Each structure stands twice: as C-alpha cells, then as structure tokens.
Amino acid sequence: MDDREAWDRERRLWLEGAGVYQQLLDDECLMAFAPVGILSGAEIIRALDGAPRWLDVEMTEQRSARPNDSVLVLAYRADARRDPDVSYAAYCTSTYARTGEDWRLIQHQQTPIADPSAMHSSRSSRQEGTMDEILRSFFARYESMANRVLARDMDVGETTFAFASDFIAASPAGVMAGKNDESLKGSMEKGYARYRAIGTRELNIRDLEITPIDALHFLVRVDWRSVYEVDERPDVVIDFEVHYLVQLLKGEPKIFGWVSGDEEAVLREHGIG
The missing domain is CATH 3.10.450.50 (Nuclear Transport Factor 2; Chain: A,)
Structure with a gap:
C-alpha cells in the first residue's frame, strides 16, 4: 500500500460509517480517545454504529513513516466539520500493518486541540457535537x-x-x-x-x-x-x-x-x- 492509498483510507474512516471500519480494521485494533478511553475490536464498530459521521475533514501537517515493509504509520492534524456550528480539531496517529495480502488498521489515537480564540458558543456547539460520540x-x-x-x-x-x-x-x-x-x-x-x-x-x-x-x-x-x-x-x-x-x-x-x-x-x- 502506498502513501496515497493510505491517506485515502484514513479519510474514509472519518467520513464513512461502521461498514468501512469493518473492512479496514484489524480484529485486534486499539483506539484511544479523550475522554472516552481505550476501545478495541468490536467495541469500535459498536460505538460507531448509528453515530453521525463528519461531513468533511481536512488533514494537514501530514507525515508518514515505514519502520519496515509491513508497517506504515501516519501522523497528521485533522480539522473535521459536521455542520457550520459543529467542528473538531485533533492531532492523530494511525498505524497500518500488512496481514497477508491486505493492510489493516491496528492503532489509532486522537488528541483534541483546544482553541482558546473560539467564542463560547462555538465551544458549546463543538462539545455537543462530540458528546454524542x-x-x-x-x-x-x-x-x-x-x-x-x-x-x-x-x-x-x-x-x-x-x-x-x-x-x-x-x-x-x-x-x-x-x-x-x-x-x-x-x-x-x-x-x-x-x-x-x-x-x-x-x-x-x-x-x-x-x-x-x-x-x-x-x-x-x-x-x-x-x-x-x-x-x-x-x-x-x-x-x-x-x-x-x-x-x-x-x-x-x-x-x-x-x-x-x-x-x-x-x-x-x-x-x-
């Protein structure tokens, strides 16, 4: 899997529903979100099932690393939007591993980015948007x-x-x-x-x-x-x-x-x- 395909997969995970996670996640995948905590495997799918997805995401500050031929690590800033009043920003990492002929996501984490310049109403809307998830x-x-x-x-x-x-x-x-x-x-x-x-x-x-x-x-x-x-x-x-x-x-x-x-x-x- 080249970097272009990896970034395309990463975007799909932000914008599409639980179905794409079932396709791309390894059974032993671990994810960490503040303040939710650590989720694994089927917990991730259940958490996403029926939850609203983001309408758009911009991934910047992109970096990738290949410790070996079977592992690819992505790091980036994500700025996601659900509607004009609900947005979310975080620094993220994802790790993909080759399993047989396919690549699977084995790790993902998000560190939310505080926006001290945002108005109180914007912070409240963003909190309401993320609290559902x-x-x-x-x-x-x-x-x-x-x-x-x-x-x-x-x-x-x-x-x-x-x-x-x-x-x-x-x-x-x-x-x-x-x-x-x-x-x-x-x-x-x-x-x-x-x-x-x-x-x-x-x-x-x-x-x-x-x-x-x-x-x-x-x-x-x-x-x-x-x-x-x-x-x-x-x-x-x-x-x-x-x-x-x-x-x-x-x-x-x-x-x-x-x-x-x-x-x-x-x-x-x-x-x-």
Whole structure:
C-alpha cells in the first residue's frame, strides 16, 4: 500500500460509517480517545454504529513513516466539520500493518486541540457535537465489558469505572442510594451470578437516545436486548430499556443514576427464573 492509498483510507474512516471500519480494521485494533478511553475490536464498530459521521475533514501537517515493509504509520492534524456550528480539531496517529495480502488498521489515537480564540458558543456547539460520540463509545465499552463479565472473561470490579462515587437507582421496587465501593462490586457479582443462573447468554444495546440536561449532565435512554438459553427452547429474546443519568466528571462520563422497569415480572412472563 502506498502513501496515497493510505491517506485515502484514513479519510474514509472519518467520513464513512461502521461498514468501512469493518473492512479496514484489524480484529485486534486499539483506539484511544479523550475522554472516552481505550476501545478495541468490536467495541469500535459498536460505538460507531448509528453515530453521525463528519461531513468533511481536512488533514494537514501530514507525515508518514515505514519502520519496515509491513508497517506504515501516519501522523497528521485533522480539522473535521459536521455542520457550520459543529467542528473538531485533533492531532492523530494511525498505524497500518500488512496481514497477508491486505493492510489493516491496528492503532489509532486522537488528541483534541483546544482553541482558546473560539467564542463560547462555538465551544458549546463543538462539545455537543462530540458528546454524542463520547457517550455512544462509553456505553459500547460498557456493553462489551458486561458481556465479558457474563462469560467470566473479566472481573466485575473492572466495570465499576462507569459509575460515579455516589448514585441513585429507581425501579418499581423503590428508590435506593449507593456508593461506588466494595458493596457495589458485591451487588454486581450477585447480579451477574443471577443472570448466568437463568441462562442469560448476551446483553446487547439496540439503540440509545441522548438528551442533554446541561453542559455536564445527560439523560441517556438505552434500549437493551437480552438473549437467554432456557432448557430445550429456542433462544428467548427480551427487549427492555433503562434510563441513565450521566455526568461528565473530570472529562470522563460517569453514571450517577438509573431508572429501570420490573425486570422480574418480565422474566416471569417469558417463563424464566
């Protein structure tokens, strides 16, 4: 792959949807975004699925390096635009590696560029434009980790990063308040043990809707789909929704509350539990 083709691929990744990522990403690809964090493999695809893409991107200060015949590294400044009021600037690096006869993206990172001369309104519009992607990536990461815990591939304690130091939860059973400490980890361990016992195979996000409350707080409705293996029956699929209260705390999303329905009643309706 020559440099011209590499830069063309890089542009497509900014402007096109999840389909191009499925074509060009290596299964072990790692990406790092502030303040989202680190995403890998399928997490990246899920984070992009349904998220709005950029209408245009200008890549300047372009540099490339070839440590060997099988690795190509790109570095550049990206100035992207979604509409006249939503723009984004970052310094980026991408690494492509030859796998067989093809080249795949194995690494990408973005470091946002602050614009101190921009008006407050422009900064607010840019933040609103990027927060949608930040929150979608955050919940995609949480979804991936939840399924890894379900499959016993990850300790549940690693998922508690998603919650604020204090939180509230509401359901038909009542309202409770809690802290992000050992009690939360213990409660989550019991919850996942319960999911496994009733045959829960996977938890998937079908869609999410983001409603800003102010610059730092958001209401996020997540449409979940749970799949169960129950006796000799075909897979049982149950759709449900949870409303999350999310705060942008020190540049990172944190869940500080959620509202859910009567999960046990829905399970009984489907003969589960």
